Amino acid sequence: MFKLIATWSLAMVTATGLAAQGLFSPAIQVNDDVITNYELMQRATMAGVLRAPGNPEDVAREQLIEDRLKLQAARRAGTVPNEEELLEGMAEFASRANLSREEFIAALANAGVEETTFRDFVEAGLAWRNLVQQRFGPRARVSEEEVDRALNQGSGGSNVRVLLSEIIMPAPPPQAAQVQARAADISRITSEAEFSRAARRFSATATRGQGGRLPWRDLSELPPVLRPLVLGLAPGEVTEPINIPNAIALFQLRAIEESDYTPPTYSAIEYAAYYMPGGRTEATLATANQIKARVDVCDDLYGVAKGQPEEVLERGALPPSELPTDIAFELSKLDPGEVSTALTRSGGNTLVFLMLCGRSVAIEAQGTPPEQSAEADGDETPVDPVAERRQAITIGLQNRRVQSLADNFLAQLRADARIIEK
Known part of the structure; x- marks a missing residue:
């Protein structure tokens, strides 16, 4: 149920007053485009009204910077929506709140949000969606073989194992x-030897000494975001660069095989993260190695963190799909009690001492067989459950692949952009 909350009211503020406060002055420059203080205030108001998670001012800043980057890329590609598409997009967004476009605009106005703010928000989203489909849609096509792999991986009859290398x-x-830029070059590598040389030179993980080579791993053990990307590779190919906090990851597929063994699925992954100031400096890594030598289980880290601020030690238990991407990457390589020091936080200034505590095996619920369901419903034209599942898997693989490519493209646009805070 959509509820509008008038967090701020701008109705009594005149244009003269806004100008006097500098609200129409530039606040952020994104390449050649400017974001004004007034736009920041309006977007923050809308974020509060829509109950967007996070601090409204921070949300507004991030959204507007990304919107400028998306629109700039869309203009270059010619994918900016026309007026008719924009009005339809606004109506579609309003319908999520069970309101018409006019009703939604009026509700926003009562909370102090102008129609232009809503239009700009929808325009950036539509332009980006059009660009992503044009740029990445053809690259996200899913083959019948990939669907077969995904079906087998999720069935009780067989399982997919992969042999990967990482950077x-x-x-x-x-x-x-x-x-x-370096990651983009590495993603075009098709030689295992060349990828291994790059891993030895650039990778920050413990596998760099082995050229980034990982042992055989069940596909189900990989983070959910990585599975469709790996399934889309042929041996020798490398994933698109995957942006994670303060790092970029790439994976090369060396081999893939199916087996009759089906591994358990996990309902939760329990881990502990001890945050160490200093990042990947020689001194901090040396201290991390000393800690690694004297801890055997996650509970031992409470003794390490004793007397320090509570936030230096994080203990979590999350479903695999909810783990932060970089945490999931590292935990997928560990056994309980093992440690990774490949990750950082705070712009690289904090080292993450990451330990896997354990994995909770999921108990599968027993459902009604499709044949019985069709009979119970009395449907004269029963749906083919195999075809329906294949279609769902195909769409899911395509969507995840497109989303991953789009996220990496946006991260690249941001890395290449000139962003100046006024």
Whole structure:
């Protein structure tokens, strides 16, 4: 149920007053485009009205910067929506609140949000969606073989195992653009030897000494975001660069096979993260190695963190699909009690001492067989459950692949952009 909350009211503020307060002055420059203080205030108001998660001012800043980047790319590609498409998009967004476009605009106005703010928000979203479909749609096509793999991976009859190599390169903000360009070059590699050389030279993980090579791993053990990307590779091919906090990851498929063994699925992954100031400096990594030598289970980290602020130690248990992407990557490589020091936070200034505590096996619920369901419903034209599932898997694989490509493209646009805070 959509509820509008008038967090701020701008109705009594005149244009003269706004100008006097500098609200129409530039606040942020994104390449050649400007974001004004007034736009920031309006978007923050709308974020509060729509109950967007997070601090409204922070949400507004991030959204508007990304909107400028999306529109700039869309203009270059010719995918900006026309007036008819824009009005339809506004109506579609309003319908999510069970309101007409006019009713939604009026409700926003009562909360102090102008129609132009809503139009700009929808325009950026539509332009980006059009661009993503044009740019990445053809690359996201899913083959019958990929659907077969996904079906087998999720069935009780067989399982897919993959042999991967990894490169995870630190990318703190000052070096982000340079690392992104290097990652784009690595993603075009098709030689295992060449990828291994790049891993030894650039990767920050413990596997760099082995050229980034990982052992055989069940596909189900990989983070959900990585599975469709791996299934779309042929041996020797490399994923598009995957942006994670302060780093960029790439994976090369070396081999893939199916087996009759089906591994358990997990309802939750329990882990502990101890945050160490200093990032990947020699001194901090040396301290991390000393801690690694004296801890065997996650509970031991409470002793390490004793007397320090509570936030230096995080203990979590989340479903695999809800784990942060970079945390999920590292945990998928660990056994309980093992540690990774490949990740950082705070722009590379904090080292993450990550330990896997354990995995909780999911108990599968027993459902009604499709044949019985069709009979119970008395449907004269029963749906083919196999065809229906294949279609759902195809759409899911395509959507995840497009979303991953789009996220990486936006991250590259941001890394290449000139963003100046006024």
